[in-house]
Amino acid sequence: MKKKVGIIGGGAAGMFAAITAARQGAEVTVLEGKDRVGKKILSTGNGKCNLGNLYLNRECYYSNDLSFVERAIERFDVMDTLSFFRGIGLLMKDKNGYLYPSCEQAAVVLDVLRYEMKALQIKLNENRKVTALHKKKDKWMVETESECFTFDSIVIACGGKAAPKTGSDGSGFELAKKLGHKVTRVVPALVQLTCKEDYLKSVAGVRADAEIFVISDGECVAEERGELQLTDYGVSGIPVFQISRIVNYLLEDKKTVKLSINLLPDYSEEEFAQLCQIRSLLQEGRTTEEFLTGLLHKKLILLFMKQAGLKGDLPVSQAEEAKLKNFYKMCQNWVLYVTGSKSFDNAQVSAGGVELSQVTDNMESRLCKDLYFAGEILDVDGKCGGYNLQWAWSSGYLAGMAAAGTPVVKE
Numbered sequence: 001m002k003k004k005v006g007i008i009g010g011g012a013a014g015m016f017a018a019i020t021a022a023r024q025g026a027e028v029t030v031l032e033g034k035d036r037v038g039k040k041i042l043s044t045g046n047g048k049c050n051l052g053n054l055y056l057n058r059e060c061y062y063s064n065d066l067s068f069v070e071r072a073i074e075r076f077d078v079m080d081t082l083s084f085f086r087g088i089g090l091l092m093k094d095k096n097g098y099l100y101p102s103c104e105q106a107a108v109v110l111d112v113l114r115y116e117m118k119a120l121q122i123k124l125n126e127n128r129k130v131t132a133l134h135k136k137k138d139k140w141m142v143e144t145e146s147e148c149f150t151f152d153s154i155v156i157a158c159g160g161k162a163a164p165k166t167g168s169d170g171s172g173f174e175l176a177k178k179l180g181h182k183v184t185r186v187v188p189a190l191v192q193l194t195c196k197e198d199y200l201k202s203v204a205g206v207r208a209d210a211e212i213f214v215i216s217d218g219e220c221v222a223e224e225r226g227e228l229q230l231t232d233y234g235v236s237g238i239p240v241f242q243i244s245r246i247v248n249y250l251l252e253d254k255k256t257v258k259l260s261i262n263l264l265p266d267y268s269e270e271e272f273a274q275l276c277q278i279r280s281l282l283q284e285g286r287t288t289e290e291f292l293t294g295l296l297h298k299k300l301i302l303l304f305m306k307q308a309g310l311k312g313d314l315p316v317s318q319a320e321e322a323k324l325k326n327f328y329k330m331c332q333n334w335v336l337y338v339t340g341s342k343s344f345d346n347a348q349v350s351a352g353g354v355e356l357s358q359v360t361d362n363m364e365s366r367l368c369k370d371l372y373f374a375g376e377i378l379d380v381d382g383k384c385g386g387y388n389l390q391w392a393w394s395s396g397y398l399a400g401m402a403a404a405g406t407p408v409v410k411e
């Protein structure tokens with residue numbers, strides 16, 4: 001008899017689990033809360049969908065159990081991702097290791113997944129938000145607002161709390177909790193940070209290559225380099241996204257968090273001091289503003305002069321040495337105090353989720369037989385670069401195999 005598998009949530013992980021289970025001969029039904037599946041995929045990678053990365057290992061992830069993540073991404077790795085998508089007709093390209101569809105259209109990634117589901121006769125039930133789950137004898141009863149479904153096994157792939165407009169509103173965590181699962185603290189990740197300094201308005205729109213150090217309790221707890229984007233409320237850009245989950249956990253723990261920003265990361269402190277020495281030859285006949293021009297973005301020069309108490313129109317020969325020193329210090333150690341982050345609405349992922357200690361390597365719950373998890377609902381989040389979708393594929397594959405009765409790992 002065909003195994004009846006119910007997939008709760010038709011996002012990246014749910015669709016992948018559905019396809020995998022159907023290929024194993026299961027009768028698969030997807031229950032999706034929104035009016036169509038895969039809404040989030042459409043906004044991934046700025047509409048181009050960065051669906052994986054050739055550079056893949058445990059360092060690309062955060063979780064309370066990175067060994068668990070490592071085992072999963074080894075069992076379904078980036079080569080498997082490539083051959084899966086090739087197999088369903090998608091041409092792909094790699095940009096410095098970052099994988100995209102060749103057509104650079106996220107909508108096409110969703111299309112090929114949908115067409116494969118159709119070809120496998122997977123039943124799609126949209127507008128079916130799951131509200132309750134319980135077991136009756138050895139069957140899972142799945143309630144939606146309008147009807148009840150019965151399955152032999154189910155995969156919860158409801159995502160986390162990020163970008164709730166796309167359907168992931170955290171209801172999956174509630175379903176998991178009601179069945180006794182522990183969910184670790186969930187915070188927005190890959191998200192913009194807000195800062196205390198009002199004067200950031202004057203430099204909003206500036207982009208600069210920078211090294212960012214996260215300082216808490218006097219200790220540097222993280223660092224990232226990349227294109228920093230300054231905004232009227234704080235900071236954004238890939239390096240900020242990467243540090244945001246750490247910052248949000250620190251803030252939740254009521255810790256003070258400041259960023260030390262090096263806007264001249266190609267110079268060591270000594271090299272920069274030498275450079276300043278050499279530049280002092282330019283002083284002759286120049287105002288302070290004219291003298292400092294060329295070091296950084298013009299808006300930053302004006303801001304730092306103001307912060308250091310330097311008057312731009314006075315001859316630089318009259319500028320106080322201590323004030324000039326202050327200015328130079330800001331170029332390599334500009335300190336901003338973080339007050340928080342943008343909300344889940346703006347976050348690309350949520351950090352935290354169902355505790356991995358309650359899940360087997362086949363993604364089965366250790367508390368409820370024939371119940372599996374896949375994707376962001378689990379306590380796994382990746383860095384920017386295709387790692388979150390890779391997690392959706394890897395965990396979706398393992399959950400789909402096992403839910404269909406053909407587990408990859410013999411336990």
Ligand SMILES: Cc1cc2nc3c(=O)[nH]c(=O)nc-3n(C[C@H](O)[C@H](O)[C@H](O)COP(=O)(O)OP(=O)(O)OC[C@H]3O[C@@H](n4cnc5c(N)ncnc54)[C@H](O)[C@@H]3O)c2cc1C
Pocket residue numbers: 008009010011012013014031032033034037038039040041043044045046049050051052128129130131157158159160162163166167168169170171172347348349374375376377385386387388389390392
């Ligand atoms: C703007 C943006 C850009 C991103 N770019 C990238 C990128 O380029 N590369 C990358 O790797 N990652 C990217 N990500 C992250 C990546 O999209 C997610 O990590 C991934 O989609 C998670 O897949 P998932 O299936 O676990 O969850 P989701 O994609 O969130 O899917 C969950 C699904 O479950 C449904 N659902 C929720 N609750 C219920 C319920 N109770 N009943 C029924 N259905 C329910 C939802 O409607 C949704 O369809 C991006 C995210 C965002 C928001």
